[in-house]
Amino acid sequence: MTDNQSRGFAARFMRKPLAVASLAYVTLIVICVVFAGVLAPYGPEDQDLGSALSGPSSQHLLGAGELGKDVLSRMLYGGRITLLGVLISVVVFIAVGVPAGMVAGYKGGLIDKVVLRLADAAYAIPVVIILLVVLAIFPGNESIAMVVLGLLGAPGLARVVRSVTLGVRGELYIRAAKVSGLSDAVILRRHVLPRLAGPVIVQLSLFGAAAVGLETGLGFLGLGVNQATWGTLVAEASTNIGNQPWLLVPSGLLIASYILALGLIGDGVRDATAERYSLTRPSKNRQVANAPVVTGSVAPDQRSAAPADALLSVRNLHVAFDIDGAETEVVTGVGFDLRAGEALGIVGESGSGKTVTATALVRLLRGSGRITAGSVVFDGTDLMDADGDTLRRVRGGGVGFIGQDPISGLDPSFTIGAQIAEVIRTHRRCSRSQARAAALDLLGRVKLPDPERAARSYVHQLSGGMAQRAGIAAALAGEPSLVIADEPTTALDVTVQADILDLLRELQDSGVAVILVTHDWGVLADLCERAIVMYAGQVVETASVRMLLDNPGHPYTAGLLGANPQHAVRGKPLPSIEGSVPPPRDWPTGCRFASRCPLVVAACRAEPVTLEPVGSAPDHAARCIRQEDVVAPYRTSERVVTLMKGVSRGD
Numbered sequence: 001m002t003d004n005q006s007r008g009f010a011a012r013f014m015r016k017p018l019a020v021a022s023l024a025y026v027t028l029i030v031i032c033v034v035f036a037g038v039l040a041p042y043g044p045e046d047q048d049l050g051s052a053l054s055g056p057s058s059q060h061l062l063g064a065g066e067l068g069k070d071v072l073s074r075m076l077y078g079g080r081i082t083l084l085g086v087l088i089s090v091v092v093f094i095a096v097g098v099p100a101g102m103v104a105g106y107k108g109g110l111i112d113k114v115v116l117r118l119a120d121a122a123y124a125i126p127v128v129i130i131l132l133v134v135l136a137i138f139p140g141n142e143s144i145a146m147v148v149l150g151l152l153g154a155p156g157l158a159r160v161v162r163s164v165t166l167g168v169r170g171e172l173y174i175r176a177a178k179v180s181g182l183s184d185a186v187i188l189r190r191h192v193l194p195r196l197a198g199p200v201i202v203q204l205s206l207f208g209a210a211a212v213g214l215e216t217g218l219g220f221l222g223l224g225v226n227q228a229t230w231g232t233l234v235a236e237a238s239t240n241i242g243n244q245p246w247l248l249v250p251s252g253l254l255i256a257s258y259i260l261a262l263g264l265i266g267d268g269v270r271d272a273t274a275e276r277y278s279l280t281r282p283s284k285n286r287q288v289a290n291a292p293v294v295t296g297s298v299a300p301d302q303r304s305a306a307p308a309d310a311l312l313s314v315r316n317l318h319v320a321f322d323i324d325g326a327e328t329e330v331v332t333g334v335g336f337d338l339r340a341g342e343a344l345g346i347v348g349e350s351g352s353g354k355t356v357t358a359t360a361l362v363r364l365l366r367g368s369g370r371i372t373a374g375s376v377v378f379d380g381t382d383l384m385d386a387d388g389d390t391l392r393r394v395r396g397g398g399v400g401f402i403g404q405d406p407i408s409g410l411d412p413s414f415t416i417g418a419q420i421a422e423v424i425r426t427h428r429r430c431s432r433s434q435a436r437a438a439a440l441d442l443l444g445r446v447k448l449p450d451p452e453r454a455a456r457s458y459v460h461q462l463s464g465g466m467a468q469r470a471g472i473a474a475a476l477a478g479e480p481s482l483v484i485a486d487e488p489t490t491a492l493d494v495t496v497q498a499d500i501l502d503l504l505r506e507l508q509d510s511g512v513a514v515i516l517v518t519h520d521w522g523v524l525a526d527l528c529e530r531a532i533v534m535y536a537g538q539v540v541e542t543a544s545v546r547m548l549l550d551n552p553g554h555p556y557t558a559g560l561l562g563a564n565p566q567h568a569v570r571g572k573p574l575p576s577i578e579g580s581v582p583p584p585r586d587w588p589t590g591c592r593f594a595s596r597c598p599l600v601v602a603a604c605r606a607e608p609v610t611l612e613p614v615g616s617a618p619d620h621a622a623r624c625i626r627q628e629d630v631v632a633p634y635r636t637s638e639r640v641v642t643l644m645k646g647v648s649r650g651d
């Protein structure tokens with residue numbers, strides 16, 4: 001489990017008082033049992049014949065049983081044997097059930113069938129009878145009985161683990177991890193195991209409760225070890241119930257409360273886990289995985305018409321800055337379409353033109369930046385021809401922009417509430433009090449814990465995560481139909497990254513289109529249906545995210561996938577694309593990636609390379625004359641690494 005997830009889970013679990021009290025109770029009992037030698041007033045077999053079968057007294061706080069043996073001391077010492085037996089069965093239960101379920105769910109095929117059949121068979125086996133048979137063969141050997149109990153329970157656990165693994169296996173971030181060249185073992189450990197923690201702990205607590213019941217049952221029947229255990233205490237108390245009914249109270253209460261506490265812990269874990277996933281993973285991954293292939297060209301240039309249902313159509317966008325006194329183009333000929341409710345990723349290394357493209361769309365370029373050619377049609381309005389008023393309306397209402405640095409995106413001299421209310425008033429033409437109420441509502445929607453307080457705060461009084469949420473609230477104040485998020489989680493602690501992405505996902509689910517600028521393939525796979533890959537100011541590839549992961553058509557995309565740092569394997573060097581994006585004035589006439597490309601041939605340098613369809617997919621295009629020779633890095637990770645080191649250059 002990542003830090004983020006584990007901390008979030010612990011916090012949610014701590015909000016369940018019954019489960020927390022139960023955990024404390026179970027832990028206390030274990031501690032008392034472990035330190036029985038120190039805590040118990042008598043030895044487990046010490047006799048005090050004068051107090052035989054007596055109730056609570058100052059000498060024997062919980063009374064004394066046959067031969068005057070102290071009940072409290074025997075409960076403490078007996079707990080060692082009982083809980084050790086339970087521990088043995090639980091260890092076997094997990095050691096067999098978890099790996100079997102993970103492998104079955106992840107690999108499928110024959111292993112899956114075998115595990116499922118074993119699980120069916122295990123359900124049909126009468127556990128108590130098997131344990132009686134085992135104890136008949138190994139009389140008094142409770143450890144073997146508990147191992148068998150663990151083995152009999154394991155297929156049930158494997159079944160639960162298998163179904164969770166099956167669900168996780170279908171998610172796109174697992175595909176992204178695969179394309180990064182991670183081994184199955186690492187994927188299972190890093191990506192699948194954390195998702196299993198909740199269900200496994202629930203199963204564990206239920207099984208632990210059952211094991212306590214069975215262990216004491218064996219002791220009660222006289223089939224366990226020949227020493228004091230919780231079960232033998234109950235048996236002894238039952239025998240003497242006519243003479244001293246009290247004796248059944250301490251041991252009976254202890255066993256019942258212990259089993260109940262384990263059940264309550266399981267409930268708490270289940271609820272805390274369910275909250276986690278209902279909060280953070282509504283259904284986006286499935287949507288992405290099943291997203292229909294977008295029809296029509298997604299590599300439009302100035303010639304192709306925008307689809308009728310496009311919310312945003314960008315054509316042949318060129319942006320230039322004055323660099324060292326010369327007008328220098330830093331973005332050349334970018335084009336794409338975006339429909340309502342779609343999420344488009346823009347990915348590429350630093351300096352490839354992602355931010356310039358994103359800010360140019362809303363004409364928010366910094367410094368000397370200006371758009372030198374192209375059109376950006378948003379909701380029917382060409383923003384290139386728009387006057388100041390129209391632009392203000394679009395920025396205040398139609399398009400929301402979330403920048404990399406949440407702090408610098410908010411004005412330090414106004415409270416958060418005032419800033420958001422101002423946008424709301426401009427956009428909705430409502431009263432101050434209505435705008436203030438709407439701002440509070442918005443701050444609540446972005447899950448700021450205390451909206452009232454956040455509204456009264458200045459940006460420097462908020463943490464990075466809270467400031468980013470406030471920034472998102474500000475971006476949403478105009479009820480935009482398009483949100484442009486430029487690396488919205490870059491400056492944030494990992495603990496808040498997932499929440500911010502969830503917010504974006506929720507927005508998208510409500511029909512808002514999203515453009516997400518990112519370096520992170522995992523985030524891209526999680527949130528976006530389609531992506532454009534940028535290099536040196538150009539779109540070098542565009543496709544559905546799934547297509548990019550499975551079948552990249554540009555060596556740069558393949559290199560980026562291979563070099564994804566998120567899935568670095570400890571002890572192994574991370575494959576990398578040698579060199580860096582050249583500065584704009586050094587861009588060559590031919591392919592701009594040529595100097596770093598492992599597949600480069602003389603023809604690549606001869607003339608500008610155009611975006612051309614890749615294969616038969618209607619939404620896939622790449623700017624590479626050798627696109628057929630590009631392979632997904634995970635299929636040939638060694639080869640890509642080698643190629644990226646320039647060993648097999650073609651010229």
Ligand SMILES: Nc1ncnc2c1ncn2[C@@H]1O[C@H](COP(=O)(O)OP(=O)(O)OP(=O)(O)O)[C@@H](O)[C@H]1O
Nearest residue numbers: 321330349350351352353354355356357366367584
């Ligand atoms: N204000 C500016 N003045 C001059 N050049 C600029 C300016 N802003 C960006 N550039 C240049 O434009 C190119 C593209 O920069 P951009 O910020 O869009 O890259 P990027 O892909 O967003 O990278 P990152 O997000 O990692 O910073 C770079 O070569 C950069 O140096």
